[in-house]
Amino acid sequence: MATGSTILMISCDLALVEQIETHMEANGFKTVTLDSGEDPQSWIGENSPATVIVDATMPGMNGFFVCREIRKKYDGPILFLNGESDDLDELLAFETGADDYIARPLHPRIMAARINALLKRNRAAGQPSTDPVAIGDLIVDPARREAYLKDSPLRLTTTQFDLLWHLANHTGTVVSRDDLNRVLYKTDYNGIDRSIDVYISRIRRKLGDDPTEPIYLKTVRGVGYIFTAPN
Template structure:
């Protein structure tokens, strides 16, 4: 059973969502502002649903603070049209966002897609994917580059795993959105672009100073071969 922390000041909505998620088998705890949410966060939480507009500490500032210590997956809940908040949220390490209003079905699909990326069989904990100076351990959700542990969010980890599994192959945004985010790419959706940008910043430069991930305008991205 996955543990979900719901941080939203709309008590009517949180009550409804808690009922829906509990019925689907999730263990749900709730907080009605950012400060309370940060206090409630612990190692047992598998996923955070985080609203943007809240009193005391808004969702963006809450995300910024929790990313200083935690890499727990975060699904941002944003009001329709809050494009700037979505972009900033992704830049700060949110795994995905869902505009309000949303259906129960869409919310559950996003939650399950994120949890699938973070849940691996224990007996595969030591399996390793390796390419050049990068090592990825899917079962442990750990990645190393030049022997250094990379501080990646779950989505960045999933992106790197995809690239390592398909070096030199063009990955379109449509494919990455389905494989990594578990959703179809919609018009003006910049989530994949932001996650790739964040991943690039966290990967050390290659010895030859060539980019590790190349952008192919109008086509997608690829992991550069030797």
């Protein structure tokens, strides 16, 4: 769990660490730094940091592997810092568990702002809403665990409702298969299981979504799904 007021930076960029430390201490956070020779999983397990920053430019370290290993036991926000802007690297970072991706060169104030945004989103996620969500003609009511399309009940299974609520509650945001897998099964996506795709297909059918041109539930190839409000 991410419950503390500490930011863990896995980086050897001392200048960047000092600048982030200065910015974040002003917001009440302490910054701790580990290098490539230290075990982040053990430290995270003992200290529950508010967020983790993985600097993939560290020599002798595979940032994607580190990110994946951290994500196995840490549900807080992970920021992935890379040496260049590369679409494939960015996609891989998200697939291995990162919540945000920043490429160098960067401005420390921008990075601090991105950290604050991650922390804000994480705090909001820890306080699940019980208010109904309305998207177009669809209403999803988490308190009653019911969903209606044009005032007609959708008659969803428990699993289908859990998926629909999570996606509808993140309307306009791409939700990865890894995230959905953790919602349903409390574990990371293994890259093979297609059960979530089957559930999505059945939800689309009940929403009346054309799978080739869906209105509500769209596929983001190679990443996951995004729930959108109809025009």
